[in-house]
Amino acid sequence: MATLKIEKWERWFLYASVVVLVGFLVAILASIGEAGIHLPTDEGSLDPNTVAETPPFDNPGLRQTGDGTYEAVMVARTWQFTTGETDADGIPTITVPAGSTVTFIVTSGDVIHGLYIPRTDVNAMIIPGRVTKISQRFDEPGEYTFLCHEFCGLANEQIGHHSMYGKVVVQP
Amino acid sequence: MTTTARPPADLGTAEIAQKKWAKWQLYLGFVGFFLGLLMGLLQALDRMGFYLYKEAQLSSYYQGLTLHGVSMVFILTFAFGNAFLTLGVMRSLERPMASTMLVAASFWSAAIGVALAAWAILANQATVLYTMYSPLRPHVAFYVGAVLLVVSTWIVLLNQLLTLRAWRKDHPGEPIPLLAFVSVITYIMWFIASLGVAIEVLVFLIPWSLGLVENTDPLLNRTLFWFTGHPIVYFWLLPAYVSWYITVPKMVGGRLYSDGVVKGVFILFLLFSTPVGLHHQFTDPGVEEGLKLLHMLFTFAVFFPSLVTAFTLMAALEDGAKRNGGRGLVAWIKQLPWGNPSVVAQLFAMLGFVLGGVSGLINASATVNLVVHNTSFIPGHFHLTVGTAVALTIMGASYWLVPYLTGKKLCCRRLAVAQSWLWFGGVMLFSRGLMAAGIEGQPRRVPVGLMAYAEESWKLWDIVTGIGGTLMVTSGTIFFIVILGTLLRKKGSAGAVEFPIADTVYGPEQSPAILDRIGLWTAVSVVLILIAYVPVFISHAYNFTSPGFVRW
Ligand code: HEM
Ligand SMILES: [Cu+2]
Ligand SMILES: [Cu+2]
Numbered sequence: 001m002a003t004l005k006i007e008k009w010e011r012w013f014l015y016a017s018v019v020v021l022v023g024f025l026v027a028i029l030a031s032i033g034e035a036g037i038h039l040p041t042d043e044g045s046l047d048p049n050t051v052a053e054t055p056p057f058d059n060p061g062l063r064q065t066g067d068g069t070y071e072a073v074m075v076a077r078t079w080q081f082t083t084g085e086t087d088a089d090g091i092p093t094i095t096v097p098a099g100s101t102v103t104f105i106v107t108s109g110d111v112i113h114g115l116y117i118p119r120t121d122v123n124a125m126i127i128p129g130r131v132t133k134i135s136q137r138f139d140e141p142g143e144y145t146f147l148c149h150e151f152c153g154l155a156n157e158q159i160g161h162h163s164m165y166g167k168v169v170v171q172p
Numbered sequence: 173m174t175t176t177a178r179p180p181a182d183l184g185t186a187e188i189a190q191k192k193w194a195k196w197q198l199y200l201g202f203v204g205f206f207l208g209l210l211m212g213l214l215q216a217l218d219r220m221g222f223y224l225y226k227e228a229q230l231s232s233y234y235q236g237l238t239l240h241g242v243s244m245v246f247i248l249t250f251a252f253g254n255a256f257l258t259l260g261v262m263r264s265l266e267r268p269m270a271s272t273m274l275v276a277a278s279f280w281s282a283a284i285g286v287a288l289a290a291w292a293i294l295a296n297q298a299t300v301l302y303t304m305y306s307p308l309r310p311h312v313a314f315y316v317g318a319v320l321l322v323v324s325t326w327i328v329l330l331n332q333l334l335t336l337r338a339w340r341k342d343h344p345g346e347p348i349p350l351l352a353f354v355s356v357i358t359y360i361m362w363f364i365a366s367l368g369v370a371i372e373v374l375v376f377l378i379p380w381s382l383g384l385v386e387n388t389d390p391l392l393n394r395t396l397f398w399f400t401g402h403p404i405v406y407f408w409l410l411p412a413y414v415s416w417y418i419t420v421p422k423m424v425g426g427r428l429y430s431d432g433v434v435k436g437v438f439i440l441f442l443l444f445s446t447p448v449g450l451h452h453q454f455t456d457p458g459v460e461e462g463l464k465l466l467h468m469l470f471t472f473a474v475f476f477p478s479l480v481t482a483f484t485l486m487a488a489l490e491d492g493a494k495r496n497g498g499r500g501l502v503a504w505i506k507q508l509p510w511g512n513p514s515v516v517a518q519l520f521a522m523l524g525f526v527l528g529g530v531s532g533l534i535n536a537s538a539t540v541n542l543v544v545h546n547t548s549f550i551p552g553h554f555h556l557t558v559g560t561a562v563a564l565t566i567m568g569a570s571y572w573l574v575p576y577l578t579g580k581k582l583c584c585r586r587l588a589v590a591q592s593w594l595w596f597g598g599v600m601l602f603s604r605g606l607m608a609a610g611i612e613g614q615p616r617r618v619p620v621g622l623m624a625y626a627e628e629s630w631k632l633w634d635i636v637t638g639i640g641g642t643l644m645v646t647s648g649t650i651f652f653i654v655i656l657g658t659l660l661r662k663k664g665s666a667g668a669v670e671f672p673i674a675d676t677v678y679g680p681e682q683s684p685a686i687l688d689r690i691g692l693w694t695a696v697s698v699v700l701i702l703i704a705y706v707p708v709f710i711s712h713a714y715n716f717t718s719p720g721f722v723r724w
Contacts, residue, residue, distance in 0.1 A: 025472050111721050112305050118613020130391055131457055158622075
């Protein structure tokens with residue numbers, strides 16, 4: 001029977017390829033197992049048409065759950081987030097002291113949205129009928145924009161997917 | 173491009189008719205490319221601060237972006253694959269396809285699909301982007317158009333299999349010629365992969381968009397979409413690989429080392445392209461983290477055949493250059509035929525793919541994905557892969573395919589060579605800008621000119637993106653000038669153009685016979701898909717509660 005013809009250098013290249021890929025794989029698994037960076041997972045389902053009556057989403061807002069830990073319950077709808085709090089310009093906000101860990105608990109009342117805070121690990125989809133849960137620690141005081149990063153339609157040039165955002169205000 | 177082929181007079185009527193339909197299929201792809209380029213220009217201008225959608229009679233940026241995505245990655249790529257890998261099977265098995273009617277049917281299915289989808293998008297009835305995430309609900313014509321495009325590819329596969337069967341009957345015990353083998357494997361891989369989106373659209377979305385059922389399950393639809401959505405990138409890419417493996421070595425005067433290794437590479441793509449879809453859903457709620465990591469494992473497996481490809485192709489190029497007098501560790505590169513537009517385009521396509529592949533590894537790394545998911549890093553990545561590796565290969569291949577199919581000599585060769593340089597230079601700026609802005613946090617799928625939260629650090633990169641994109645559009649326009657110039661030439665001016673096929677150092681006779689067991693490999697691929705997806709569909713909490721929304 002014929003055997004596969006592999007050139008000598010190619011063979012070494014293939015070994016190296018396997019080593020590199022396995023190395024990456026181990027590094028990623030370590031970032032999950034050791035550094036504790038987690039992906040969103042299954043948190044149950046609900047009826048998106050009755051979000052306004054379904055706890056905890058019937059009462060969006062920030063709740064302290066422990067020493068320096070908070071839950072931010074939010075609802076995403078075209079084209080705004082409801083966080084239970086807004087600033088003077090009507091932009092939804094979440095205000096916490098520096099050093100807090102915030103667990104965002106979010107669902108959608110209509111179409112798919114996203115929740116993304118640049119330069120953090122908060123990057124998740126918000127899918128109608130599902131609950132997105134994701135935690136982040138905020139050490140540096142300042143304003144962090146959170147925004148919808150999945151296309152969700154538009155009303156006009158001012159209002160739409162491109163205007164759907166809010167702010168996490170981290171106080172010193 | 174050798175000119176020693178059989179004169180056209182020798183072609184049977186079936187072959188002549190089939191080549192005609194393949195030619196129209198290719199032109200259909202060009203229509204998609206043209207629409208995509210127009211929208212690309214508007215997107216590039218938006219990055220530079222000119223939001224010109226009203227002026228272009230479009231209702232929104234998103235309408236244009238839907239047209240851009242659909243045109244580029246459903247129309248251009250599908251039509252090219254259909255044409256190229258039908259012709260490839262004919263050339264490789266040295267016989268016409270089993271059915272001329274099926275070649276024509278594939279064209280018509282694609283053409284009607286394009287017409288329906290284009291109508292829905294242009295009438296502003298389907299601003300849902302090419303991912304068509306429910307519960308955004310487009311006009312049913314959009315879904316039907318998408319289905320017909322997919323059906324056109326199934327027809328191609330059917331015809332390929334019938335042709336292969338007839339060939340095997342005439343050549344019992346012979347190994348399958350390489351070009352036919354890789355063409356068929358590509359389409360089998362895609363057929364299995366396409367079942368996800370076929371079920372999504374036919375079973376769930378079409379009845380829902382017609383109002384026959386009221387509610388749908390958006391997460392289920394997403395999972396079905398991405399069942400197809402990763403392997404679809406290989407359906408875009410593999411015709412380019414076929415071109416690189418089979419035609420480019422011939423055009424540079426080199427040889428492929430081993431028939432068996434190439435067959436093995438395509439088998440690995442058949443096995444590992446599909447059981448990886450959750451890597452597009454790393455950030456989805458409702459899907460268990462463990463399953464996402466299983467799919468990541470398979471994703472890393474599918475990088476392997478691309479690494480083999482990198483080596484094998486480089487070796488074939490070096491072989492060609494050295495046989496033409498090149499020497500040295502890298503100096504041989506100068507000896508490649510840099511005056512041949514077909515070759516130059518594909519060399520740049522390969523180079524783009526190296527960068528695209530590396531950025532793909534970043535995306536696939538589950539936790540690193542959190543940094544880049546849905547940022548403009550992602551379009552930065554895939555304009556290197558599908559937007560350059562594939563698109564530039566399609567352009568390069570067209571530089572011999574159009575003469576091959578029309579008998580007209582390629583016009584303006586130097587312009588055609590310049591076109592590739594321009595595209596590559598353009599995409600280097602374009603993707604650099606998108607990637608840098610993405611790492612700084614700029615989301616994708618947002619018009620820069622309208623976004624309410626623009627950051628200072630994105631602005632410079634958006635301009636770089638806009639300039640690079642404009643150069644790419646200019647290059648694409650030059651491509652059309654060259655093709656039109658060619659079509660205006662006299663018939664027969666090209667002489668007889670041959671479909672280039674590389675020789676192998678170790679031919680099919682030396683490959684293990686098990687490689688040719690297409691049925692076996694298909695079965696293994698199904699098993700791997702079951703391992704990857706049965707747990708996903710069992711653990712899925714079925715939740716049909718979403719009515720449709722028209723929000724554009
Ligand atoms: C010719 C020059 C091109 C330009 C200037 C261009 C420009 C762009 C830009 C700026 C985006 C990002 C839009 C956003 O996220 O908001 C985009 C998206 C995209 N482009 Fe291109 N592009 C070009 C060519 C191509 C080619 C050749 C392909 C594929 C063959 C392609 C496929 C896509 C796809 C699939 C998307 C994603 C659409 C979506 O997010 O729904 N583009 N393009
Ligand atoms: Cu949104
Ligand atoms: Cu993928």
